[in-house]
Amino acid sequence: ELKVEQNPLFLSMQEGKNYTIYCNYSTTSDRLYWYRQDPGKSLESLFVLLSNGAVKQEGRLMASLDTKARLSTLHITAAVHDLSATYFCAVDIPNTDKLIFGTGTRLQVFP
C-alpha cells in the first residue's frame, strides 16, 4: 500500500526565517504534487514534479523531487504571514489517476 508521510505536522515559524517541509512516499510514483489549503477552502495547486531531480520555484516556495530516495521537499524562504496555511503533498499511483495525500503540514508564520 502506498503511504505518504509528511513532516513536520505543525510548523510555527517567524517571519523572515527559512524552513523545509519533507514528504516521503513508500513506492514508485510518476508524479508528485504540492497543494496549499487555507482553512475552509479548496486545494490550490502549487507544483507538479514529474522527474528525478526536478526543481520548481514560485516566489518564496521551492519544491524538489528525488525519486530514488522517494522524497520531496518544499522549501520556504524568508517566510511571510501570507504563507500561513496547510500544505499537502500527494503522489499518484502508477497507471491510475488516483492520488494519495500526505497528512499535511500546518504552517503558521508569526511576526
Next chain:
Amino acid sequence: NAGVMQNPRHLVRRRGQEARLRCSPMKGHSHVYWYRQLPEEGLKFMVYLQKENIIDESGMPKERFSAEFPKEGPSILRIQQVVRGDSAAYFCASSPDFQGTEAFFGQGTRLTVV
C-alpha cells in the same frame, strides 16, 4: 472556463437522512474523482468515474455510499442514512480525457451531520 463546481458548499443533515453532493467538472473534462477530508486530516480517495462508468471505487465505504456520473448532468455522490462519522469535507476533482494530466479540485462540500 469555469472551474470545477460543487454544490451545495455546506450541507447539514440529521442522522438517518440522505445527503446528495453534486459536482460539475470543468468544461471538456470527462474524468471525475471524489475525495473525503476528515477534520485535521489529508484527503482520502473515494471513487473515480468517467461518463456513465465507475472506474475505481476502492475508497468507497461498502454501505450507504454510491456515486454516479451520468451522460448528462453533474456527478452525484450520495450518502444514505448519514451518521455523525460522515461529517467531513467532500472534494471533487476533474481531469481531461487523457491519462497523465493534472486534476483540478472544486471548492468542496462541507457536510455536517447533527
